[in-house]
Amino acid sequence: MDKSLLKFDDFFKSACYFEASLVIVAVFLGWVADIDPLENIYFSETAIAYGVIGTVPLFLMFLALEKMQGESVVNIRKLLLNTLGPGLHRYHWTDLFILAAIAGVSEELLFRGVIQPWIENSWGITAGLIGSNIVF
Template identity: 40%
Template structure:
Protein backbone atom coordinates (compact mmCIF):
# COMPACT_ATOMS: atom_id res chain seq x y z
CA UNK A 1 0.00 0.00 0.00
CA UNK A 2 1.34 3.42 -0.84
CA UNK A 3 1.24 6.46 1.42
CA UNK A 4 -1.59 8.23 -0.41
CA UNK A 5 -3.84 5.17 -0.22
CA UNK A 6 -2.97 4.64 3.45
CA UNK A 7 -3.80 8.24 4.35
CA UNK A 8 -7.03 8.11 2.34
CA UNK A 9 -8.14 4.83 3.97
CA UNK A 10 -7.22 6.10 7.44
CA UNK A 11 -9.19 9.29 6.83
CA UNK A 12 -12.22 7.41 5.54
CA UNK A 13 -12.21 4.76 8.26
CA UNK A 14 -11.24 6.77 11.34
CA UNK A 15 -13.20 9.81 10.19
CA UNK A 16 -16.13 7.53 9.42
CA UNK A 17 -16.13 6.40 13.05
CA UNK A 18 -16.98 9.97 14.05
CA UNK A 19 -20.03 9.76 11.76
CA UNK A 20 -20.96 6.35 13.20
CA UNK A 21 -20.66 7.79 16.72
CA UNK A 22 -23.00 10.65 15.82
CA UNK A 23 -25.57 8.35 14.22
CA UNK A 24 -25.44 5.88 17.11
CA UNK A 25 -25.57 8.78 19.56
CA UNK A 26 -28.71 10.16 17.93
CA UNK A 27 -30.27 6.70 17.96
CA UNK A 28 -29.54 6.03 21.66
CA UNK A 29 -29.91 9.63 22.86
CA UNK A 30 -26.28 10.34 23.76
CA UNK A 31 -24.29 13.38 22.67
CA UNK A 32 -20.85 11.95 21.73
CA UNK A 33 -19.13 15.15 22.92
CA UNK A 34 -21.06 15.48 26.20
CA UNK A 35 -18.07 14.41 28.30
CA UNK A 36 -15.43 16.38 26.37
CA UNK A 37 -13.82 19.18 28.37
CA UNK A 38 -10.78 21.10 27.19
CA UNK A 39 -8.82 21.44 30.44
CA UNK A 40 -5.14 21.61 31.35
CA UNK A 41 -5.48 18.93 34.04
CA UNK A 42 -6.89 16.55 31.41
CA UNK A 43 -3.79 17.12 29.27
CA UNK A 44 -1.58 16.43 32.31
CA UNK A 45 -3.50 13.23 33.06
CA UNK A 46 -3.25 12.37 29.37
CA UNK A 47 0.53 12.68 29.49
CA UNK A 48 0.72 10.47 32.57
CA UNK A 49 -1.71 8.00 31.05
CA UNK A 50 0.33 7.83 27.88
CA UNK A 51 3.48 7.04 29.85
CA UNK A 52 1.70 4.11 31.50
CA UNK A 53 0.58 2.72 28.16
CA UNK A 54 4.03 3.22 26.62
CA UNK A 55 5.66 1.32 29.49
CA UNK A 56 3.22 -1.55 28.83
CA UNK A 57 4.07 -1.37 25.10
CA UNK A 58 7.81 -1.30 25.84
CA UNK A 59 7.63 -4.37 28.04
CA UNK A 60 5.64 -6.28 25.43
CA UNK A 61 7.87 -5.07 22.59
CA UNK A 62 10.96 -6.46 24.29
CA UNK A 63 9.36 -9.86 24.99
CA UNK A 64 10.47 -12.65 22.74
CA UNK A 65 7.27 -14.64 23.13
CA UNK A 66 6.42 -16.28 19.80
CA UNK A 67 2.91 -14.85 19.58
CA UNK A 68 4.18 -11.31 20.23
CA UNK A 69 6.91 -11.81 17.63
CA UNK A 70 4.22 -12.77 15.10
CA UNK A 71 2.32 -9.54 15.84
CA UNK A 72 5.50 -7.46 15.47
CA UNK A 73 6.29 -9.19 12.17
CA UNK A 74 2.75 -8.63 10.91
CA UNK A 75 2.85 -4.93 11.83
CA UNK A 76 6.24 -4.49 10.16
CA UNK A 77 5.13 -6.35 7.02
CA UNK A 78 1.78 -4.57 6.66
CA UNK A 79 2.45 -1.10 8.05
CA UNK A 80 6.22 -0.72 8.31
CA UNK A 81 6.86 0.49 4.78
CA UNK A 82 3.95 2.88 4.59
CA UNK A 83 4.61 4.34 8.06
CA UNK A 84 8.28 4.78 7.18
CA UNK A 85 7.27 6.68 4.03
CA UNK A 86 5.06 9.13 5.93
CA UNK A 87 6.24 12.46 7.26
CA UNK A 88 5.88 13.09 10.99
CA UNK A 89 2.86 15.35 10.53
CA UNK A 90 1.09 12.70 8.43
CA UNK A 91 1.63 10.18 11.21
CA UNK A 92 0.39 12.75 13.73
CA UNK A 93 -2.72 13.35 11.59
CA UNK A 94 -3.59 9.64 11.49
CA UNK A 95 -2.86 9.24 15.22
CA UNK A 96 -5.10 12.19 16.18
CA UNK A 97 -7.84 11.04 13.84
CA UNK A 98 -7.70 7.52 15.35
CA UNK A 99 -7.69 8.92 18.89
CA UNK A 100 -10.72 11.11 18.20
CA UNK A 101 -12.65 8.69 15.98
CA UNK A 102 -12.24 5.58 18.08
CA UNK A 103 -12.63 7.30 21.44
CA UNK A 104 -15.74 9.24 20.48
CA UNK A 105 -17.39 5.97 19.43
CA UNK A 106 -16.19 3.61 22.16
CA UNK A 107 -15.84 5.99 25.14
CA UNK A 108 -18.10 8.84 24.03
CA UNK A 109 -21.15 6.78 23.03
CA UNK A 110 -20.86 3.03 23.65
CA UNK A 111 -19.48 3.09 27.19
CA UNK A 112 -22.02 5.61 28.58
CA UNK A 113 -24.88 3.95 26.71
CA UNK A 114 -23.99 0.52 28.11
CA UNK A 115 -23.52 2.05 31.59
CA UNK A 116 -27.11 3.25 31.44
CA UNK A 117 -28.26 -0.31 30.83
CA UNK A 118 -25.89 -2.45 32.90
CA UNK A 119 -23.69 -0.27 35.10
CA UNK A 120 -20.04 0.80 34.95
CA UNK A 121 -18.10 -2.45 35.12
CA UNK A 122 -20.20 -4.44 32.60
CA UNK A 123 -20.15 -1.40 30.28
CA UNK A 124 -16.37 -1.13 30.58
CA UNK A 125 -15.97 -4.84 29.80
CA UNK A 126 -18.47 -5.00 26.93
CA UNK A 127 -17.46 -1.77 25.19
CA UNK A 128 -13.85 -2.92 25.25
CA UNK A 129 -14.64 -6.40 24.08
CA UNK A 130 -16.07 -4.59 21.05
CA UNK A 131 -12.97 -2.36 20.92
CA UNK A 132 -10.77 -5.45 20.91
CA UNK A 133 -12.85 -7.07 18.17
CA UNK A 134 -12.52 -3.90 16.09
CA UNK A 135 -8.75 -4.48 16.26
CA UNK A 136 -8.89 -8.24 15.60
CA UNK A 137 -5.60 -8.94 13.85
CA UNK A 138 -4.95 -12.09 15.88
CA UNK A 139 -6.44 -13.52 19.10
CA UNK A 140 -3.60 -12.07 21.20
CA UNK A 141 -3.76 -8.68 19.49
CA UNK A 142 -7.52 -8.63 20.09
CA UNK A 143 -6.93 -9.32 23.80
CA UNK A 144 -4.22 -6.65 24.04
CA UNK A 145 -6.45 -4.12 22.29
CA UNK A 146 -9.34 -4.97 24.64
CA UNK A 147 -7.04 -4.48 27.67
CA UNK A 148 -5.81 -1.19 26.21
CA UNK A 149 -9.44 -0.16 25.68
CA UNK A 150 -10.25 -0.98 29.31
CA UNK A 151 -7.37 1.24 30.37
CA UNK A 152 -8.68 4.03 28.13
CA UNK A 153 -12.18 3.48 29.52
CA UNK A 154 -10.85 3.74 33.06
CA UNK A 155 -9.01 6.95 32.12
CA UNK A 156 -12.33 8.46 31.04
CA UNK A 157 -13.08 9.03 34.74
CA UNK A 158 -9.49 9.34 36.02
CA UNK A 159 -9.70 13.04 36.77
CA UNK A 160 -12.70 12.68 39.08
CA UNK A 161 -14.93 14.23 36.44
CA UNK A 162 -15.63 12.33 33.22
CA UNK A 163 -13.55 13.82 30.42
CA UNK A 164 -13.26 12.31 26.96
CA UNK A 165 -10.19 14.43 26.25
CA UNK A 166 -8.06 12.18 28.49
CA UNK A 167 -8.52 8.90 26.57
CA UNK A 168 -8.47 10.78 23.25
CA UNK A 169 -5.12 12.33 24.14
CA UNK A 170 -3.66 9.03 25.39
CA UNK A 171 -4.90 7.09 22.36
CA UNK A 172 -3.50 9.63 19.88
CA UNK A 173 -0.16 10.01 21.67
CA UNK A 174 0.25 6.25 22.05
CA UNK A 175 -0.59 5.61 18.39
CA UNK A 176 1.88 8.28 17.30
CA UNK A 177 4.65 6.75 19.40
CA UNK A 178 3.80 3.26 18.11
CA UNK A 179 3.86 4.56 14.51
CA UNK A 180 7.33 6.05 15.06
CA UNK A 181 8.58 2.79 16.64
CA UNK A 182 7.24 0.60 13.81
CA UNK A 183 8.64 2.98 11.16
CA UNK A 184 12.05 3.05 12.88
CA UNK A 185 12.11 -0.75 13.22
CA UNK A 186 11.24 -1.07 9.54
CA UNK A 187 14.01 1.34 8.51
CA UNK A 188 16.50 -0.40 10.80
CA UNK A 189 15.59 -3.80 9.39
CA UNK A 190 15.99 -2.55 5.81
CA UNK A 191 19.45 -1.08 6.46
CA UNK A 192 20.71 -4.17 8.33
Template identity: 35%
Template sequence: EGRRQEGRVWFGRTEMNERDDGFDWNDRGTFLRAGISVEVVVLLIGLGLGWLAGINPWSGCRVTPVSIAWGVAATGPLLLAFGVTYTLSWSPLLRIRELLVEMLGRPMALCRWYDLLLLAVLAGVCEEFLFRGVIQPWMAGDDAARPLAIGFVVALIGSNLLFALLHPVTPTYAIVVGLVGIYLGLVGLVDPLPDGGASPGQLNLVVPMVAHGLYDFLAFLVIAGESRRRDAARAGVTGIVESD
Protein backbone atom coordinates in the same frame (compact mmCIF):
# COMPACT_ATOMS: atom_id res chain seq x y z
CA GLU B 1 -3.96 -5.98 -17.09
CA GLY B 2 -4.10 -3.09 -14.63
CA ARG B 3 -2.09 -5.14 -12.11
CA ARG B 4 1.65 -5.62 -12.28
CA GLN B 5 4.27 -7.11 -10.02
CA GLU B 6 7.67 -5.82 -9.05
CA GLY B 7 10.18 -8.11 -7.39
CA ARG B 8 13.60 -7.99 -5.78
CA VAL B 9 15.69 -10.97 -4.71
CA TRP B 10 17.67 -11.00 -1.48
CA PHE B 11 19.57 -14.23 -0.76
CA GLY B 12 17.15 -16.34 -2.73
CA ARG B 13 14.05 -14.68 -1.25
CA THR B 14 11.84 -12.70 -3.55
CA GLU B 15 9.89 -9.72 -2.29
CA MET B 16 6.88 -9.05 -4.46
CA ASN B 17 5.05 -5.76 -4.38
CA GLU B 18 1.71 -6.15 -6.09
CA ARG B 19 0.39 -2.93 -7.49
CA ASP B 20 -2.99 -2.10 -8.73
CA ASP B 21 -3.42 1.06 -10.77
CA GLY B 22 -6.43 1.89 -8.62
CA PHE B 23 -4.96 1.08 -5.20
CA ASP B 24 -1.34 0.93 -4.07
CA TRP B 25 -1.03 0.46 -0.31
CA ASN B 26 2.63 1.48 -0.43
CA ASP B 27 1.72 4.91 -1.73
CA ARG B 28 1.71 7.79 0.75
CA GLY B 29 -1.43 9.43 -0.61
CA THR B 30 -3.37 6.17 -0.86
CA PHE B 31 -2.37 5.14 2.66
CA LEU B 32 -3.37 8.50 4.11
CA ARG B 33 -6.72 8.53 2.32
CA ALA B 34 -7.46 5.01 3.54
CA GLY B 35 -6.51 5.82 7.14
CA ILE B 36 -8.47 9.07 7.20
CA SER B 37 -11.50 7.37 5.63
CA VAL B 38 -11.52 4.63 8.27
CA GLU B 39 -11.44 7.13 11.12
CA VAL B 40 -14.15 9.29 9.55
CA VAL B 41 -16.36 6.19 9.28
CA VAL B 42 -15.69 5.42 12.95
CA LEU B 43 -16.70 8.98 13.86
CA LEU B 44 -19.88 8.76 11.77
CA ILE B 45 -20.80 5.47 13.45
CA GLY B 46 -20.28 7.15 16.81
CA LEU B 47 -22.48 10.07 15.82
CA GLY B 48 -25.19 7.70 14.59
CA LEU B 49 -25.15 5.50 17.68
CA GLY B 50 -25.01 8.55 19.92
CA TRP B 51 -28.09 9.97 18.20
CA LEU B 52 -29.95 6.66 18.62
CA ALA B 53 -28.96 6.41 22.28
CA GLY B 54 -29.56 10.07 23.05
CA ILE B 55 -25.89 10.54 23.99
CA ASN B 56 -23.85 13.57 22.99
CA PRO B 57 -20.20 12.55 23.44
CA TRP B 58 -19.01 16.10 22.81
CA SER B 59 -20.62 17.03 26.12
CA GLY B 60 -18.11 14.67 27.72
CA CYS B 61 -15.17 16.65 26.36
CA ARG B 62 -13.82 19.33 28.68
CA VAL B 63 -10.63 20.79 27.23
CA THR B 64 -8.50 22.32 29.97
CA PRO B 65 -4.76 22.45 30.69
CA VAL B 66 -5.39 19.90 33.44
CA SER B 67 -7.16 17.42 31.15
CA ILE B 68 -4.44 17.72 28.51
CA ALA B 69 -1.73 17.27 31.15
CA TRP B 70 -3.48 14.18 32.48
CA GLY B 71 -3.72 12.83 28.93
CA VAL B 72 0.01 13.32 28.37
CA ALA B 73 0.79 11.72 31.74
CA ALA B 74 -1.52 8.80 30.96
CA THR B 75 0.58 8.05 27.88
CA GLY B 76 3.50 7.05 30.11
CA PRO B 77 2.18 3.63 31.21
CA LEU B 78 1.10 2.90 27.63
CA LEU B 79 4.59 3.66 26.30
CA LEU B 80 6.16 1.57 29.05
CA ALA B 81 3.93 -1.36 28.10
CA PHE B 82 4.73 -0.80 24.42
CA GLY B 83 8.46 -0.79 25.12
CA VAL B 84 8.24 -4.02 27.10
CA THR B 85 6.09 -5.85 24.55
CA TYR B 86 8.17 -4.52 21.65
CA THR B 87 11.47 -5.77 23.07
CA LEU B 88 10.48 -9.09 24.65
CA SER B 89 11.40 -12.21 22.68
CA TRP B 90 8.16 -14.06 23.45
CA SER B 91 6.96 -15.53 20.14
CA PRO B 92 3.37 -14.14 20.19
CA LEU B 93 4.75 -10.62 20.77
CA LEU B 94 7.42 -11.09 18.10
CA ARG B 95 4.69 -12.10 15.68
CA ILE B 96 2.71 -8.94 16.47
CA ARG B 97 5.79 -6.79 15.88
CA GLU B 98 6.59 -8.50 12.59
CA LEU B 99 3.02 -8.20 11.33
CA LEU B 100 2.77 -4.53 12.26
CA VAL B 101 6.05 -3.69 10.54
CA GLU B 102 5.14 -5.83 7.54
CA MET B 103 1.66 -4.36 7.11
CA LEU B 104 2.20 -0.75 8.17
CA GLY B 105 5.94 -0.14 8.17
CA ARG B 106 6.54 0.70 4.55
CA PRO B 107 3.58 3.06 3.99
CA MET B 108 4.29 4.74 7.33
CA ALA B 109 7.95 5.12 6.39
CA LEU B 110 6.85 7.01 3.28
CA CYS B 111 4.78 9.44 5.35
CA ARG B 112 5.99 12.70 6.83
CA TRP B 113 5.89 13.06 10.60
CA TYR B 114 2.90 15.36 10.34
CA ASP B 115 1.04 12.74 8.28
CA LEU B 116 1.47 10.28 11.12
CA LEU B 117 0.47 12.95 13.63
CA LEU B 118 -2.74 13.57 11.68
CA LEU B 119 -3.59 9.86 11.61
CA ALA B 120 -2.82 9.53 15.33
CA VAL B 121 -4.97 12.52 16.28
CA LEU B 122 -7.86 11.18 14.21
CA ALA B 123 -7.51 7.74 15.79
CA GLY B 124 -7.45 9.23 19.28
CA VAL B 125 -10.46 11.46 18.73
CA CYS B 126 -12.65 9.22 16.57
CA GLU B 127 -12.07 5.88 18.31
CA GLU B 128 -12.41 7.32 21.80
CA PHE B 129 -15.52 9.18 20.66
CA LEU B 130 -17.12 5.88 19.63
CA PHE B 131 -15.94 3.46 22.30
CA ARG B 132 -15.45 5.58 25.42
CA GLY B 133 -17.83 8.38 24.45
CA VAL B 134 -20.82 6.40 23.17
CA ILE B 135 -20.65 2.62 23.63
CA GLN B 136 -19.30 2.56 27.19
CA PRO B 137 -21.80 5.06 28.70
CA TRP B 138 -24.62 3.55 26.62
CA MET B 139 -23.93 0.10 28.07
CA ALA B 140 -23.41 1.49 31.58
CA GLY B 141 -26.65 3.46 31.64
CA ASP B 142 -27.25 5.02 35.05
CA ASP B 143 -23.95 3.60 36.31
CA ALA B 144 -21.81 5.55 33.81
CA ALA B 145 -20.51 7.84 36.57
CA ARG B 146 -20.12 5.10 39.20
CA PRO B 147 -16.93 3.11 38.52
CA LEU B 148 -17.57 0.66 41.37
CA ALA B 149 -21.07 -0.23 40.16
CA ILE B 150 -21.67 -3.51 38.34
CA GLY B 151 -23.16 -1.70 35.35
CA PHE B 152 -20.00 0.35 34.88
CA VAL B 153 -17.76 -2.73 35.13
CA VAL B 154 -19.89 -4.68 32.64
CA ALA B 155 -19.86 -1.74 30.23
CA LEU B 156 -16.10 -1.28 30.62
CA ILE B 157 -15.42 -4.93 29.82
CA GLY B 158 -18.12 -5.26 27.15
CA SER B 159 -17.17 -2.15 25.19
CA ASN B 160 -13.51 -3.11 25.20
CA LEU B 161 -14.25 -6.68 24.20
CA LEU B 162 -15.79 -5.14 21.10
CA PHE B 163 -12.78 -2.82 20.79
CA ALA B 164 -10.48 -5.86 20.89
CA LEU B 165 -12.51 -7.82 18.35
CA LEU B 166 -12.13 -4.97 15.87
CA HIS B 167 -8.31 -5.33 16.05
CA PRO B 168 -7.90 -9.00 15.04
CA VAL B 169 -4.25 -8.88 13.96
CA THR B 170 -3.53 -11.86 16.23
CA PRO B 171 -5.33 -13.20 19.33
CA THR B 172 -2.54 -11.82 21.54
CA TYR B 173 -2.80 -8.42 19.88
CA ALA B 174 -6.56 -8.37 20.43
CA ILE B 175 -6.02 -9.11 24.13
CA VAL B 176 -3.45 -6.32 24.42
CA VAL B 177 -5.79 -3.89 22.66
CA GLY B 178 -8.63 -4.88 24.97
CA LEU B 179 -6.50 -4.22 28.05
CA VAL B 180 -5.41 -0.86 26.64
CA GLY B 181 -9.07 -0.04 26.04
CA ILE B 182 -9.94 -0.84 29.65
CA TYR B 183 -7.13 1.45 30.78
CA LEU B 184 -8.41 4.24 28.52
CA GLY B 185 -11.94 3.64 29.80
CA LEU B 186 -10.76 4.33 33.34
CA VAL B 187 -8.11 6.99 32.91
CA GLY B 188 -10.57 9.80 32.14
CA LEU B 189 -11.95 9.44 35.66
CA VAL B 190 -8.87 11.25 37.00
CA ASP B 191 -10.51 14.43 35.67
CA PRO B 192 -14.26 13.75 35.98
CA LEU B 193 -16.82 16.08 34.50
CA PRO B 194 -17.98 18.63 37.10
CA ASP B 195 -21.35 18.80 38.77
CA GLY B 196 -23.77 21.21 37.20
CA GLY B 197 -22.73 20.36 33.64
CA ALA B 198 -23.53 17.57 31.21
CA SER B 199 -22.80 14.01 32.40
CA PRO B 200 -21.48 15.00 35.86
CA GLY B 201 -19.01 12.55 37.34
CA GLN B 202 -18.38 10.71 34.07
CA LEU B 203 -14.92 10.48 32.57
CA ASN B 204 -13.57 13.49 30.72
CA LEU B 205 -13.16 12.17 27.18
CA VAL B 206 -10.28 14.56 26.48
CA VAL B 207 -7.93 12.56 28.72
CA PRO B 208 -8.17 9.23 26.81
CA MET B 209 -8.25 11.08 23.49
CA VAL B 210 -4.92 12.77 24.23
CA ALA B 211 -3.38 9.58 25.64
CA HIS B 212 -4.57 7.47 22.70
CA GLY B 213 -3.46 9.97 20.08
CA LEU B 214 -0.02 10.64 21.57
CA TYR B 215 0.62 6.94 22.10
CA ASP B 216 -0.36 6.11 18.52
CA PHE B 217 1.85 8.89 17.15
CA LEU B 218 4.94 7.66 19.00
CA ALA B 219 4.18 4.03 18.10
CA PHE B 220 3.78 5.02 14.43
CA LEU B 221 7.19 6.71 14.53
CA VAL B 222 8.77 3.55 15.96
CA ILE B 223 7.16 1.32 13.31
CA ALA B 224 8.17 3.68 10.50
CA GLY B 225 11.72 3.89 11.85
CA GLU B 226 11.97 0.11 12.10
CA SER B 227 10.83 -0.25 8.50
CA ARG B 228 13.41 2.31 7.31
CA ARG B 229 16.14 0.55 9.28
CA ARG B 230 15.29 -2.80 7.74
CA ASP B 231 15.12 -1.36 4.24
CA ALA B 232 18.52 0.28 4.73
CA ALA B 233 20.00 -3.00 5.98
CA ARG B 234 18.55 -4.87 3.02
CA ALA B 235 19.86 -2.28 0.59
CA GLY B 236 23.31 -2.61 2.15
CA VAL B 237 23.25 -6.39 1.83
CA THR B 238 22.05 -6.15 -1.76
CA GLY B 239 24.89 -3.76 -2.55
CA ILE B 240 27.44 -6.17 -1.09
CA VAL B 241 26.03 -9.10 -3.09
CA GLU B 242 26.01 -7.09 -6.32
CA SER B 243 29.60 -5.90 -5.79
CA ASP B 244 30.71 -9.51 -5.40
Protein backbone atom coordinates in the same frame (compact mmCIF):
# COMPACT_ATOMS: atom_id res chain seq x y z
CA MET C 1 -0.45 -11.90 -11.05
CA ASP C 2 -0.45 -10.73 -7.43
CA LYS C 3 -3.70 -8.86 -6.86
CA SER C 4 -3.64 -7.54 -3.31
CA LEU C 5 -6.86 -6.23 -1.80
CA LEU C 6 -4.84 -3.60 0.02
CA LYS C 7 -3.45 -0.83 -2.17
CA PHE C 8 -0.50 0.59 -0.27
CA ASP C 9 -0.57 3.87 -2.22
CA ASP C 10 -4.03 4.64 -0.86
CA PHE C 11 -3.56 3.12 2.60
CA PHE C 12 -2.83 6.33 4.52
CA LYS C 13 -5.70 8.27 2.96
CA SER C 14 -8.09 5.32 3.41
CA ALA C 15 -7.05 4.94 7.05
CA CYS C 16 -7.69 8.64 7.68
CA TYR C 17 -11.10 8.47 5.98
CA PHE C 18 -12.07 5.30 7.84
CA GLU C 19 -11.09 6.67 11.23
CA ALA C 20 -12.81 10.00 10.54
CA SER C 21 -15.97 8.17 9.44
CA LEU C 22 -16.25 6.79 12.97
CA VAL C 23 -17.29 10.30 14.03
CA ILE C 24 -20.28 10.02 11.69
CA VAL C 25 -21.08 6.59 13.12
CA ALA C 26 -20.86 8.02 16.65
CA VAL C 27 -23.20 10.90 15.80
CA PHE C 28 -25.67 8.55 14.10
CA LEU C 29 -25.67 6.01 16.95
CA GLY C 30 -25.91 8.87 19.44
CA TRP C 31 -28.95 10.17 17.58
CA VAL C 32 -30.53 6.69 17.61
CA ALA C 33 -29.85 6.24 21.34
CA ASP C 34 -30.52 9.89 22.24
CA ILE C 35 -26.94 10.30 23.52
CA ASP C 36 -24.74 13.32 22.83
CA PRO C 37 -21.26 11.95 22.02
CA LEU C 38 -19.69 15.27 23.06
CA GLU C 39 -21.55 15.57 26.38
CA ASN C 40 -18.79 14.29 28.66
CA ILE C 41 -15.81 15.73 26.81
CA TYR C 42 -13.99 18.52 28.55
CA PHE C 43 -10.47 19.85 28.43
CA SER C 44 -8.51 20.96 31.46
CA GLU C 45 -4.90 21.12 32.50
CA THR C 46 -5.51 18.31 34.97
CA ALA C 47 -7.05 16.04 32.33
CA ILE C 48 -4.16 16.69 29.95
CA ALA C 49 -1.64 16.03 32.74
CA TYR C 50 -3.36 12.73 33.59
CA GLY C 51 -3.28 11.76 29.93
CA VAL C 52 0.41 12.51 29.59
CA ILE C 53 1.27 10.78 32.88
CA GLY C 54 -0.81 7.76 31.85
CA THR C 55 1.01 7.58 28.53
CA VAL C 56 4.52 7.53 30.02
CA PRO C 57 4.42 3.90 31.27
CA LEU C 58 3.04 2.69 27.93
CA PHE C 59 5.74 4.57 26.04
CA LEU C 60 8.43 3.10 28.30
CA MET C 61 7.04 -0.40 27.69
CA PHE C 62 7.10 0.30 23.95
CA LEU C 63 10.76 1.35 24.15
CA ALA C 64 11.60 -1.77 26.18
CA LEU C 65 9.85 -4.01 23.63
CA GLU C 66 11.82 -2.33 20.83
CA LYS C 67 15.04 -3.45 22.54
CA MET C 68 13.86 -7.03 23.23
CA GLN C 69 14.97 -9.75 20.85
CA GLY C 70 12.64 -12.55 21.98
CA GLU C 71 11.22 -14.67 19.18
CA SER C 72 7.61 -13.65 19.77
CA VAL C 73 8.48 -9.94 19.89
CA VAL C 74 10.55 -10.24 16.70
CA ASN C 75 7.66 -12.06 14.98
CA ILE C 76 5.20 -9.32 15.97
CA ARG C 77 7.62 -6.63 14.77
CA LYS C 78 8.06 -8.42 11.43
CA LEU C 79 4.30 -8.84 11.02
CA LEU C 80 3.70 -5.14 11.65
CA LEU C 81 6.50 -4.09 9.31
CA ASN C 82 5.24 -6.42 6.57
CA THR C 83 1.59 -5.38 6.87
CA LEU C 84 1.70 -1.69 7.82
CA GLY C 85 5.20 -0.79 6.68
CA PRO C 86 4.58 -0.73 2.91
CA GLY C 87 1.62 1.61 3.33
CA LEU C 88 3.15 3.95 5.89
CA HIS C 89 6.94 3.95 5.40
CA ARG C 90 7.11 7.00 3.17
CA TYR C 91 5.13 9.26 5.50
CA HIS C 92 6.68 11.72 7.92
CA TRP C 93 6.11 11.23 11.64
CA THR C 94 3.82 14.27 11.64
CA ASP C 95 1.53 12.55 9.12
CA LEU C 96 1.40 9.48 11.34
CA PHE C 97 0.71 11.72 14.33
CA ILE C 98 -2.27 13.23 12.48
CA LEU C 99 -3.60 9.75 11.67
CA ALA C 100 -3.17 8.74 15.32
CA ALA C 101 -4.98 11.89 16.47
CA ILE C 102 -7.88 11.27 14.09
CA ALA C 103 -8.08 7.67 15.30
CA GLY C 104 -7.90 8.66 18.95
CA VAL C 105 -10.58 11.32 18.78
CA SER C 106 -12.99 9.36 16.59
CA GLU C 107 -12.66 6.14 18.58
CA GLU C 108 -13.12 7.96 21.88
CA LEU C 109 -16.27 9.64 20.55
CA LEU C 110 -17.67 6.32 19.41
CA PHE C 111 -16.68 4.03 22.27
CA ARG C 112 -16.57 6.40 25.27
CA GLY C 113 -19.05 8.96 24.00
CA VAL C 114 -21.80 6.66 22.71
CA ILE C 115 -21.34 2.93 23.23
CA GLN C 116 -20.27 3.09 26.88
CA PRO C 117 -23.15 5.38 28.00
CA TRP C 118 -25.59 3.36 25.91
CA ILE C 119 -24.61 0.14 27.68
CA GLU C 120 -24.50 1.96 31.05
CA ASN C 121 -28.07 3.18 30.58
CA SER C 122 -29.26 -0.41 30.14
CA TRP C 123 -27.01 -2.48 32.40
CA GLY C 124 -25.10 -0.15 34.72
CA ILE C 125 -21.72 1.51 34.95
CA THR C 126 -19.63 -1.64 35.35
CA ALA C 127 -21.28 -3.36 32.39
CA GLY C 128 -20.86 -0.20 30.32
CA LEU C 129 -17.16 0.05 31.07
CA ILE C 130 -16.45 -3.63 30.48
CA GLY C 131 -18.79 -3.93 27.49
CA SER C 132 -17.41 -0.91 25.65
CA ASN C 133 -13.86 -2.17 26.19
CA ILE C 134 -14.78 -5.59 24.83
CA VAL C 135 -16.43 -4.03 21.77
CA PHE C 136 -13.38 -1.79 21.29
